[in-house]
Amino acid sequence: MKFTPLDVRHQEFPNRMGGYERSGVRAFLNDLADDLEQQLQQHQTLLERVAVMEKELEAQRQNEDEIRRAVIAAERISHELRENAAREAELMVAQATTERDGLLREIESRRNELEAGHQARLSALDAAFRGRFADLERDHHALILERERAQAQRLGELERAFSEQHAALTTRLTMARQEYAQFLSGYRALVASFSELAARHAMPEEPALPVTSLPAGPVETGHAADAHDPADAPEPAPLLGHTLVTAGALTPDAEDRPMRVEAQQFL
Template sequence: MPLTPLDIHNKEFGKRLRGYDEDEVNEFLDQIIKDYELLIRENKELQSQLGTVQEKLGHFANIEETLSKTIIVAQEAADELKNNAKKEAQLIVKEAEKNADRIINDSLVKSRKIAMEAEELKKQAAIYRARFRALIESQMELLSQDGWDSLDSSESRLREGSGSL
């Protein structure tokens, strides 16, 4: 057990012949008591400061641990957001590809339908031209027959006869 200033103060030495100067010893002991009390106070202050520093260190260690966990959680959340964004982008691309395929297929169907309609119209136009040509040719044939000349002469006669009326 360590000495206390009171232990030093209460310490008494036996007297002998030709011993030390009692006043000098007492002065020296008084000086030791003062120095020892000062060291004890300083030690208590340092222990108090050490407790405060350890408390602050614990607080900062908790803050560091919390920040570390927060950073990890934030990184995980960022990674999850990144992965979700990639998945969503892939879904959007797939949907766009499906829509593009559908539009292309619809366009091909419409194109084929229009091509078939155009082909049908060409056939109908060819048939119409052939029939019209046949009609014109038959009319030309009728016009080129000899019977028309006699009609022309009877017509002229009729005009002459009606002029005398």
């Protein structure tokens, strides 16, 4: 049975002979009620504090549970992150390895293509060079043949022209010899006639002209001189002094005046 301070204050005891003093009992009850009331207040305060502390403890427990759950979640997340990071790293390494292998294969293929293209280009250049060199050799040989043919043709033309010129010069030389022989014959006849005229009309007081001789033949140069020997031409007869009768001596009055005779030397 629980007693409250109010119950203690209003507690009544039965009256008996030889009992306790009322005032003392009442004072004790009042003190007891005050003390009980104080104890109850303290107890209530403690209960309130215990309730608050229990609430705080519950909150701390809840926080601890949340922290524990957070730590567990963090550990799980960290483990998952480590596993994910490891898987991603493995995937990245595998992808990088695959890309590296692909790049190496592409580089090798590109290198093989470049080498094949380079070899094909070298082969084409070598074939073009050989073809061009053969064309140049053929052109050079053709030019040499054409030059030799042109030289032979030019030499033939020069030989024909020389032969024609030599034949023409020989013909002209022969004609000149014939004309010279005719001239020499006429000249000798003329000299003979002049000698007769000079003998007929000679003047004693005039001295005789110096004896001259005609040249043996015309002066020749080049091949014509080789074709004609001056020793083969006939030598003209030496001329004695002679005179030439001028046209004035043959006029009608030539008998009335002395005959005018001009001495002429024939070269």
